[in-house]
Every structure is written in C-alpha cells, then in structure tokens.
Amino acid sequence: MTSDGAAQEVDRTLEHTLAHIDAGQEASLGRLFELLRIPSISTQPKHAGDCRRAAEWLSGLLDGMGFDASVRDTPGHPIVVAHDRSDAGGPHVLFYGHYDVQPVDPLSLWNTAPFEPVVRDGAIVARGASDDKGQVMTFLEAIRALREAEGKLPVRVSIILEGEEESGGENLLPFLKANAEELRADIALVCDTGMVGHQIPAITTMLRGLVGEEIVISAADRDLHSGIFGNAARNPIHVLADIIAGLRDADGRVTLPGFYDGVTDVPDAVRSAWNAIGLTDEAALGPVGLSIPAGERGYSALEQTWARPSCEVNGITGGYQDPGFKTVLPAKASAKISFRLVAGQQPERIRAAFREFVQSRIPGDCSVEFRPHGGSPASAVPFDGAPLKAALQALGEEWGRPAVTIGSGGSIPVVGELQQALGLNALLVGFARDDDRIHSPNEKYDLDSFQRGIRSWARILHALAAA
C-alpha cells in the first residue's frame, strides 16, 4: 500500500468511527446525565460521599470499556486511574480530567435543580455540565466509540481523574509523584478549557497561576452596640475595606511591593494574533451585562484575563446580614482574596508580600488570621512540536476553520504538576463556550460542544498516532 493508500485507509476508518459516534449520541448523553446526577461538590465536607460515588461510577465505566481501572484513596477525595488493557502501541497519552464540581449557591437563581440535568435550548444544563464532567465525557465517549468501531485505540491510553480540582486539594501532586512510574507517558491531554467564542477551536498554551488567602480580622472581643462604642472602638469591616481598597491603585494595578517583578508583556506578534480573533472589550464583557473593562489600564479585556496578573475578592463577610438592620459593631470581619499569576511570578513570594501588606495595616489592638488556599505558578506551555500541530490540524478539520493557540485566565494547577511530577507537557484541548456559566447558576454545555468534542478527540487521537 502506498502512503496515500494508508492515509485513505485511515480516513475511511475515521469516517466510520465518526458515523458511529453520531449514531450513539443518545446513549452518550444518557451516560453523561448519570454522572451529572452525582452532586460531587468537593469543597463541602457533606458531599464527600458523593465525590467517592462519582469516582466509583467512573471506575466502573472504564472497567466496562476495557480498562484496568481503580479508585485510589488519598487523604482527601479519591483519584481514578485507568490503563488500556489491550495496549495498541503508538505514542502513550495520559488523559487528565476532574469529576468534582463547584458549589451551587445561590440555589434560588437556578431555573432547574443543579443535579437534575436537562437539555434546554440546545444545551445540557447542570452543575458540572461544562466544568468538567461534560468535557471529561467527550474523551471517554471518543475512546468507547474508537474501541467499538475499530476494535482498538489508535494510541496507548492511560487516564487519571481527580476529585479536588475545585477545592484547591493538595493531594494530586503527591499522588503523581508517588505513582510516577505507573503514570509515565509521552504526552498529557487535558480537557478543561474552552473555545474562542462559539466557533473557533482552540488549544490553550498559557495558563494563569493562583494564590488564595482567607483573612479574618478581629477587633473587640465581642460584638458591640455601634451607638455605645461606634467611632471609638475599631470596626474590623473598616480595617478590611481599607486593605481591599489599598490593594489596587487608580490604574487598576496591584500595589503589593514586587507584585510585577518578572512579569513581561506578551510579544507584539501574539497580541496581533489575539486582536485578529475579534474579541473586543465589548464582545468579551457584553454577554455578562458589562461594557467597561475594570482592570489594569492600557490592556484589553482579553489581555487582562489571559496574560496579566490580578487580584480579586471572592467573598467578604462581617456584621449583620439578615433582613432588617442591626446597629452592631462586629468583633470580626473576613474576606477570601485570590491572585491570578502569570509566568515569572512565584506564588509563595506573592503570598508573603500579601501577608506583609495586610499585617502592616492591622491596628495595634486588633489581630489577623491568615488561612492559605492553593498556590500554583502560571504555566506557559512551550509547545511547538508535531503533536500540537497535529492536534490543531485535527481540530480545524472537525470545526471547519483553523484552530488557534490562546491563553486562559483560569488556573489549571495540574498542568504544572504534570510537568513537575512526570516531566509531561500537556495539550489543553476543550470545547467549553464563554457563556457556559461555569461556577455560576444554570451552568450549561452545548450539545454541539459535547458531540463535536467527542468527534474532535477521535480525530486528535488518530492524528497523534500518525504524527
């Protein structure tokens, strides 16, 4: 057979598999719904049993798909590991995803129950529909279809699915290190990112890191009557507001000393490519009801979220919060604050600078408690080899337009951890859309993302085998 003949053979095989995927749509959706019904919220202790249930469900699914699958205990939620029983040779890929989801509050804003998935307006609606259960299932359904249609997989596949991605769990890295021999592969595949807009397929090569800190400021040793003590006694809400207001200057720059050390602007060529995508500030913010970029002056909304570090308060609480009024002067006030980091910033230096900044603003008769959360550097995936080109090509063929490389504002700590523990580069391919409302009420995943996501993975695995 000539090389052309071999290529035509592969094409015919792939076409057959893609048709098999299309024919199995309803069954694929049914399996995703089963997974979505498990409320595996990793940050809330009461859902620990649900997290284990999700892990066991996935392990059982993979076992039935020809994998040696197991649920591995950790000090936190378990990790699912699976290896293809019938090693087909070719490059060895390690697929990563997470089965845990974000909390669902405020529940009152959901149109349907978050763990009772429905299809509405062409999208699957449920907590985790997009982040990350729907995305995980695009890969698993592609594997199932490839096995069913072709009898074997085009590459050697191992899979790892964790349950603490949404809760800053620190159990994955030790697990990867402890099982490095078993998990070694040629390349990692991660499905936890998105497309650009609704139609441009994308591979993410820049990811921001994260440092989180909860601070609790204590003043008086009890709640006080604001009439009797107000003005004279320190109000911890005021102390907290002063700190938060002081964290950013009038130009939206973070004021922590040394915060921007090592941070560089993206090259002009990259900026030009991003500008060509057509994601203007209005296009980026309009869908959520905003129009004015809020952050660092001089950078587009897209550049602010893809390539600039930031500071956001994710939660604040203090004093009386129920209906009506209570003229209390609270004893404590607290906030959850996170920093998104870019390449060049070191998480623990940022954390130390923040703590020093806060500590220096605490009055002498007050105190502050720091509760650390997360701490991962940014990842700039230095990926210009054949696998990336092959994957871009395969994606472009599925979606009918060239795929692009992009940055992402979200943190995916696993990318750095796969590099650190296993020496693996990761290919970040995902099918989420900007309007998926991940982490928000009414999270959804387009049926189109799910179906063409499955098809995309079938194409990518074939392309990786040929690369």
Place this chain on the structure above:
Amino acid sequence: MTSDGAAQEVDRTLEHTLAHIDAGQEASLGRLFELLRIPSISTQPKHAGDCRRAAEWLSGLLDGMGFDASVRDTPGHPIVVAHDRSDAGGPHVLFYGHYDVQPVDPLSLWNTAPFEPVVRDGAIVARGASDDKGQVMTFLEAIRALREAEGKLPVRVSIILEGEEESGGENLLPFLKANAEELRADIALVCDTGMVGHQIPAITTMLRGLVGEEIVISAADRDLHSGIFGNAARNPIHVLADIIAGLRDADGRVTLPGFYDGVTDVPDAVRSAWNAIGLTDEAALGPVGLSIPAGERGYSALEQTWARPSCEVNGITGGYQDPGFKTVLPAKASAKISFRLVAGQQPERIRAAFREFVQSRIPGDCSVEFRPHGGSPASAVPFDGAPLKAALQALGEEWGRPAVTIGSGGSIPVVGELQQALGLNALLVGFARDDDRIHSPNEKYDLDSFQRGIRSWARILHALAAA
C-alpha cells in the same frame, strides 16, 4: 403638720416602700423572667407573633396592677398603653419603654439559651435582660410596690410600651400624634439608658440621632468565574470597599460633603465634668479587649461616642462565604451603613449626601440600590428645671454618690418623637452597665441594677411629687 413633719412622713412612707421592694425581690425577678422568655425580636418577621405575645403579657400585668391597659394595633407590632385607674393627682408622668429585643445571632457564642433567663455571677443573663425588658420592669415593679405599700401612687402615671425600637419602626410617631390627647402629660420618663461605670448614677441629657442605609451594588448579570473574567469584569466587592474606605479620612473624620455643618464642640465646662468622671480611653475600651481609640483624632473615646457624629458599617456581604474557597466574581455586594448624628445635623441632608457620594462612585456599567433605614435627629434635652434636680437628688440618695448628667452614643428616637408629637421633655434614667453586652451574645443585667433600679424609681416618683 410642719413642712419638716411632712417631709419626715414622706421619708417614713418611702422607707416602708423600699423595705417592701426588698422583701419582694424574688417575685419581681420571677415576673421579669416570664417576660424574658418571650422571643420578641422585632426585626425578624417570624417573631411577629412573639412580639404580640409580649405586648399582651405586659397589658395583662398592668391590668392586674390597677391600670386601664390595652394592646393597640399598628401597621407593625402593637403598642401597649396604660393609665392608672385611681388618679392620685400630682404631676402626670408618661413612662416609655420597649418590649422588643435585638436578634440573637451568632447563637453559638451564647453560653446559655438567649430566651431561657438564668442568674449567673450576680446578673440576669438573657436577650433583653438589660435592653430593655429589665429596665422596663424596674419601673413597673416600683409602681407595683408603691401601690401595695402605700395604697396609691405619689404621681399620676401613664405608660406606653412599644415593640419596634430595635427595628427602626416608623409606627410610634404616627401613633403618638394620633393619640396626643390621651397621652398628654407633664413629663416623660424613659428607662433605656445606663449608669457611668458600675457605681455612678446618671441622667442622660444628650442623645445621638441615626441615619441608616443599606446599599446593594450590582455589576455583571450573574456570578462569574474570577479566572475567566477577573481583572476585566468589575467586582462589586471592590467598588464597595472603595466606597467604605473613602467614607473616612486618615484622621477618622467622615468625608461626606457638609457632614459636619452645624456640629459644635461641647463647652469646656462639660468636657471638664466628663473628664472628672475618670472614664479614660483605656477604661472605656479595655473591657471589650481594645486599647486604641479608632475614631476622630483629637477627641477622647468618651467624647467620640457621646458628642461626635460617626459612620459605621454594621454589616457587609458578597461572594462566597461558606467553608473552603470559590473563585467567584460575584454579581452583587451589599453593606448596611449607619451614621450617628449630633445636634445640628439633619438626617435627610446626611442621607442625601451619602447617596450622592455613593452614586458618584458607581462605575458606568454598574448600579446601586438604596434601602433606607431609620432617620432621627439627635436630641439635646434642655433640661435644667426642678424635675431634673429632684431626680438627680433621689438617684444620689439611692446609690450613695452624686448623680451626673451625661451624653449617650446610642440613639433613642422616641425622645425626639415625644417632643415632636406631645411637646414633652423626657427624663432619661437607666441602670444599664457598660458591660451589659446589649445587642451581643450573653446580654446581662446586674441583679443590683434591677433591685436598686426599682428602689430608684420609687424614690424618683416621690421626689417628683414633692418638686
């Protein structure tokens, strides 16, 4: 009988009544406990029935004590009105108190259930023990003892007890106006204030006013993922923090334009008298675990709370508040903010200045909702006549040291309302101590306050009859 003989007769009668009060201590305490067991939290709609129950209990009590008592409906919680059936002649006093109490959160900080009163370490512990049920009962128990021991009251007594003092209710003023003829008297007696320290009896002649505002800032039309939108999308918590931080300058002065218009310092003589009380900053703040005055530079803690206007945040909320972390960028953030006013400040001008201040700091693509609360001017009781002197003298005799006139940081809107609706000046006599933890967990009222409070009222009513 000579004048001296009449005075001796009064003294003997009073001694008899005071002995009767002492003999009835246990029964007096039992009646107070009955009232404290009713959870009459006026600001929480679920306790509306309890508020009515407290009103009916008081009306029944007064009926049994020889009063024409009734529970009067209002658009909010009912008001109890009672008049002595056997008018004894002499000056006509209108006693005011309130039967409603503050919320009890955080419940976990109470050592015993807030509505199951106990005596511990010489104090009655319960929500409302001090504010205001214990104080109200000092007057009612004095009336009971005077009637039982002397057969009649030394002055003509009417009583009004409201149920919305803690919830900024706006039903009292219209009620006073609508029933002005029935409620007319020569002087009002209010028992909702405190002593200085533990031993100095006091009559309050300066009261701060109050303006409350709840603000809700809205940014995006949904909660957002801070990784995907952070930096570029406006965070309403940041907007709120900037506003709060901007409300006071580095010297602790409120920055609202015109805020200090009409505000004057107290005369040197008054400041000297206050300094003589010995309430240093350390003495004022030490009992609650603080040591450094937080407010306006150049004023003592005592002057800051008695005679200077202030701004305090009583509650703040936004974003994720449960255990763990959620990297959300919330759609809304809100705060409950109150201003304490002194003589010369007009509540509605302060409210307007605040709203303008906030509105001017709301970004173009965000919005703010204002929810007004309260709005009462300060009261400087211009009281230098015979009744004040007689009451100071009576108090001094009971407590064994001269009584003083003081200011109060708390707002008691009724004082202004009694003046406005009925033309009445009010004599503010109370027996609360600084460490009563009113509005806080483990509120208490010293047994000594309760017993000698009852005795004080018996002395004061006799003194008013003679004045």
